[in-house]
Amino acid sequence: MYAMTFEGMEEEDALEEEAEGEEYVKDEEAEYRDAGKGREMTSIMERLKRRENKEKAADLVSKLKGKKKVNKKIMPYEIYATSGQ
Amino acid sequence: MHWCTESKIRGIEQEYPVSANTDLNPSLLVNAAIQGLKRRALSRAVVWDLATEVSQELHESRIISSYGNNGSRIYNDMGHLEISTPSYNNPFDAVAYDKASEIYAFTASKEASVALKKEVFVHKNNVANVRVTEGVLKRKQKAIKTNTYATHGNIITLRDACKDWSRVEKALIPWFITRILFTGSGDVVSGRFIGKEGVKFVISPRAMFVLRKSSLSTTVDRGILNTRDQAHAARRYWRLHDIHYEALRTEYAIFLRDIAQALVICAFEAGYLNNAPDIEDPVNAFKRISVDTQECEWKVRLKSGEMTDAVAILRYYIEAIENMQEDSVEEAGKWDMVGLKALKSVVEKLESRRIEDFVDGVDWVTKLALLVNYEPKTYSEGISVCNQYALLDGSVMNYTGKGKGGKKNNSLYNPKDSIAFAEAELPEVDWGSLTERVNYALNNAPEDTRNFFTAEMLKRYGSEVKGVSWSTLVLKEAKVMLDEPFMLNKEEIGAEMAEAGGSGSRILAVVKELYPNKVIY
Numbered sequence: 001m002y003a004m005t006f007e008g009m010e011e012e013d014a015l016e017e018e019a020e021g022e023e024y025v026k027d028e029e030a031e032y033r034d035a036g037k038g039r040e041m042t043s044i045m046e047r048l049k050r051r052e053n054k055e056k057a058a059d060l061v062s063k064l065k066g067k068k069k070v071n072k073k074i075m076p077y078e079i080y081a082t083s084g085q
Numbered sequence: 086m087h088w089c090t091e092s093k094i095r096g097i098e099q100e101y102p103v104s105a106n107t108d109l110n111p112s113l114l115v116n117a118a119i120q121g122l123k124r125r126a127l128s129r130a131v132v133w134d135l136a137t138e139v140s141q142e143l144h145e146s147r148i149i150s151s152y153g154n155n156g157s158r159i160y161n162d163m164g165h166l167e168i169s170t171p172s173y174n175n176p177f178d179a180v181a182y183d184k185a186s187e188i189y190a191f192t193a194s195k196e197a198s199v200a201l202k203k204e205v206f207v208h209k210n211n212v213a214n215v216r217v218t219e220g221v222l223k224r225k226q227k228a229i230k231t232n233t234y235a236t237h238g239n240i241i242t243l244r245d246a247c248k249d250w251s252r253v254e255k256a257l258i259p260w261f262i263t264r265i266l267f268t269g270s271g272d273v274v275s276g277r278f279i280g281k282e283g284v285k286f287v288i289s290p291r292a293m294f295v296l297r298k299s300s301l302s303t304t305v306d307r308g309i310l311n312t313r314d315q316a317h318a319a320r321r322y323w324r325l326h327d328i329h330y331e332a333l334r335t336e337y338a339i340f341l342r343d344i345a346q347a348l349v350i351c352a353f354e355a356g357y358l359n360n361a362p363d364i365e366d367p368v369n370a371f372k373r374i375s376v377d378t379q380e381c382e383w384k385v386r387l388k389s390g391e392m393t394d395a396v397a398i399l400r401y402y403i404e405a406i407e408n409m410q411e412d413s414v415e416e417a418g419k420w421d422m423v424g425l426k427a428l429k430s431v432v433e434k435l436e437s438r439r440i441e442d443f444v445d446g447v448d449w450v451t452k453l454a455l456l457v458n459y460e461p462k463t464y465s466e467g468i469s470v471c472n473q474y475a476l477l478d479g480s481v482m483n484y485t486g487k488g489k490g491g492k493k494n495n496s497l498y499n500p501k502d503s504i505a506f507a508e509a510e511l512p513e514v515d516w517g518s519l520t521e522r523v524n525y526a527l528n529n530a531p532e533d534t535r536n537f538f539t540a541e542m543l544k545r546y547g548s549e550v551k552g553v554s555w556s557t558l559v560l561k562e563a564k565v566m567l568d569e570p571f572m573l574n575k576e577e578i579g580a581e582m583a584e585a586g587g588s589g590s591r592i593l594a595v596v597k598e599l600y601p602n603k604v605i606y
Contacts, residue, residue, distance in 0.1 A: 084234030
């Protein structure tokens with residue numbers, strides 16, 4: 001969840017999770033539609049790689065969990081600035 | 086005698102965004118802040134002498150400048166409060182004068198609040214994430230647009246070393262790209278940079294705005310390197326204008342960036358970086374490293390086709406600096422040795438990916454840790470966490486020892502945690518004296534550089550000063566050319582200053598004796 005949150009924080013987290021779930025199903029369907037064994041293996045390897053990357057991705061975030069505890073309330077400070085140099 | 090890095094004068098130019106929950110024009114807010122500093126007697130209006138400006142004269146001629154008691158230049162730069170520190174020549178002063186700059190900016194915001202009867206905030210960061218509505222009719226949608234403003238660094242460099250710009254690019258581009266692992270300020274930027282909606286946390290927000298290897302412009306089509314030729318000194322010097330310094334708050338990162346940069350520039354001048362790794366597509370590599378905040382692989386493809394990572398490239402620079410020091414007939418100076426040791430230590434941790442060890446020391450890691458622990462549910466909350474870290478509030482007064490620390494302060498940056506990190510990682514540095522040095526830096530220019538002369542002349546004989554710039558002082562009687570970085574420093578002219586009494590003429594006579602060719606009547 002954190003990995004997704006920080007990869008590209010969106011206004012609606014749930015929507016992103018849903019979207020990714022759909023993508024996963026589509027991948028599975030594609031895998032079974034394709035006949036070649038080699039292609040299937042590639043797909044599995046790709047998925048394993050993707051899972052490995054996700055685990056790695058969560059790693060820094062999980063290592064940072066509890067590392068910086070601050071009890072201050074988050075304030076909606078907005079910065080109104082145009083581009084400069 | 087100046088050791089390698091101590092021979093390099095350098096400074097930090099920070100553009101601070103000034104904000105208020107009102108529809109006042111940003112320039113009005115900035116002007117109110119600048120006026121406030123004058124009211125608090127931290128600065129005075131000056132005429133900026135343009136006689137030696139050869140490339141930015143039109144831009145410079147439109148600027149109304151103030152001069153800080155500490156030798157800083159303060160002005161409204163395109164709707165931002167720009168404070169350029171005086172020139173210093175060691176990493177401890179890099180920290181002290183950067184913190185003095187923060188205190189100036191905070192004080193300015195408080196004064197602006199009084200003047201405008203509205204709470205005015207100032208932040209130290211490099212991006213403003215603005216909600217915009219795009220499209221027409223039913224296709225209208227909300228999006229985040231990221232504006233950027235800069236933190237620039239400058240360091241005096243030998244012109245001879247920069248004559249062949251391809252040599253500069255080869256030696257320094259890999260450094261600029263990879264140093265962000267410890268110099269990145271971290272922030273959220275529009276997700277569109279990576280083809281997504283919402284926002285994305287990146288190591289270096291500035292990296293996302295780079296479009297080419299080198300550029301003259303600092304506002305559009307930005308390069309990794311900037312080719313601006315404003316020596317602000319004799320022609321044999323080049324002032325390397327680094328448009329990828331970032332808005333750092335932690336002492337450790339400010340210190341390490343300064344000393345590492347000075348060591349690298351020394352190695353560059355001495356020819357130890359001529360075989361730096363050739364990166365394939367450095368512009369994209371810069372962005373790829375910046376967005377890799379989770380896997381932390383920081384992969385880089387070289388022109389040879391070989392894959393490496395950013396940390397291995399940092400290791401190359403360490404070896405070059407070591408070779409330079411080994412070959413040198415002179416012993417390395419104190420800061421050179423502290424700097425190299427610190428750089429090796431940070432690279433070792435990066436190599437083993439112990440990134441979490443940098444919380445409170447490296448800004449991007451600290452901001453990411455805050456995000457992790459606050460668990461923002463929306464991008465607005467993510468933006469707020471980063472903005473609140475960048476907020477300059479009463480906590481900056483901790484650096485003066487007369488702190489207004491406590492529950493009233495909202496900034497998520499914690500000076501106590503930050504200094505504790507610096508003390509643990511850099512025990513060779515006398516951090517206990519930082520408060521004293523910051524207090525000095527609020528009202529005095531560094532003793533070792535030419536800024537000492539200008540700042541003292543303005544304080545003592547302000548009515549006789551007609552104009553100033555980084556490299557000139559215009560008196561009613563004559564103009565003094567401050568071509569050399571260390572001329573007329575405290576050691577050279579401090580005693581005469583103290584004894585001169587009420588007239589600047591006596592000082593001018595001493596300067597004429599010391600530098601007959603630098604006084605123009």
